[in-house]
Amino acid sequence: MGTTLTALVQDNEVELEQLQDRIGYRFRDLQLLQLSLVHSSFAFERLDDSRHNETLEFLGDAVLDLIVGFILFVRFPELREGKLTRIRSALVNEGGLTERAREIDLGSYLLLGKGESASSGRDKPSILSGTYEALVGAIFLDGGYDAAQVFVRRFFEPYLNDSQERLVSIDAKSELQELLQERYSTGPEYVLVGEEGPAHARLFSVAVRFQDEELGTGTASSKKEAEQQAARTALKQLRQRFSQP
The missing domain is CATH 3.30.160.20 (Double Stranded RNA Binding Domain)
Structure with missing residues (x-):
């Protein structure tokens, strides 16, 4: 017999509190936070309804593109579209999102299936970057655009202090x-x-x-x-x- 998202929130209460402290955002709906941490491999093995974080990942990807794009538009008004696109890509590509995920130790909070857990899934760039996008999607659903923007600015703006040339060359x-x-x-x-x-x-x-x-x-x-x-x-x-x- 599987478990439910509600039961997972109760079982992982301490871990979810720790993660909220790390990201600087308090969820009104903890099920959204928990769902953002559920990998498909865990869902298929353990959850009754097989819900996982891939739809949140899809949403978070779009939210990140919008917010980072807006930040760059305001920060570098003199740059043309091509350079702005490359800088955004450098910040939100798999490598960039994996780094942001590791900054908050996101892998420690992931729920993985037995196979992914045994094969070091907590440190795989594809899983970490996708989970980070899912987390952004969850924040957006829970607190709206403003909450998501505060979160993204907190973790991305320090990297905008790099030179434009270095940011562009990353991608x-x-x-x-x-x-x-x-x-x-x-x-x-x-x-x-x-x-x-x-x-x-x-x-x-x-x-x-x-x-x-x-x-x-x-x-x-x-x-x-x-x-x-x-x-x-x-x-x-x-x-x-x-x-x-």
Whole structure:
């Protein structure tokens, strides 16, 4: 027999209090907070109604794009749309959201199925970033836009003190795409060239190719970060090539 969301809130009362202290927001409906922490693997194994956080993740993704986009619009009024988009992507991509999730130790509060828990799911970038989006979605539903904006500003604005150039360069994939589109009217291709290591510590190797030429490679614990690394290598190579007479 499974359990219910109401029972989970009661069972995890102490943990939910701790997390609210960490994020600086008090929920009126603790079931929303709890639901944001329920991974699909746990829901299918333990919950009677199999509800999990993926719909909250969908909502949180949209809320983050809106709020971070508005912050950047006000903060950098002189920047054009392309640069604003790249900075936003750098802040809310999988890598950026994983860092924000780790800042509040979000993985400790996750409810995972046995398989995900055994394979270090609490530290997987894809799960952490998705849960962070779900948390933002839960705050939005519980307290509205203003509450979500306060939360996002608290955890994202410190990173806007970095230079515009550094913020833009974090999202190397978008920068590479724009560079190649501008010069050749077509973009690069990312190819998975290798996987190694046990399931809980998998490493992915990705190559970025353009017109049958390999421009760079990257290796990381997620395919998305490996693609970013490959794009950074490609950008360095292309800048050197384009600067030559």
